[in-house]
Amino acid sequence: MCLELKKFxxxxxxILLAIESAPPRCTSGIQALCTLKIAMDKAKLLIQHCSESSKLYMISGIARDLRRTKFPLAPAKEEAGKVILGLLRQAIPVPNSVNDLELEAVQLAASTLEITFPSTVLIEKRSIKRLLDKATDTDPKKKILKWLFYL
Structure with missing residues (x-):
């Protein structure tokens, strides 16, 4: 409907430009042209509003679709996550005190998640550091983040 209105x-x-360039014949014609011009301006504003609303509607539809979408993990990556979660559920040790079994499990998870190069390790550490900075002192996640940061 908006597209049809825009074409119109x-x-x-x-046509209006051609009529305006011709010399006016009478005052009623000038008034009709002014009324037409005002109606055209209102229609242009309506079309602009429709196009902006359509974009917002499309964006909200995309956001709704993304909320419903499930991104499946590869079985190996899911298993790596389970190993880390298992370690976290046992008990989180004091930072800087990680035993060999925990370190081996985290190394296995890191290799499964393809965090093997120094650059990827650095990216992960920076991400954890940013999360640590955002976490409050009373946040239970802070202890987990510290533990992961010092691995």
């Missing part, structure tokens, strides 16, 4: 406005605008 474009056609009238072309």
């Amino acid at each position: 406005i474009d056609r009238i605008s072309k």
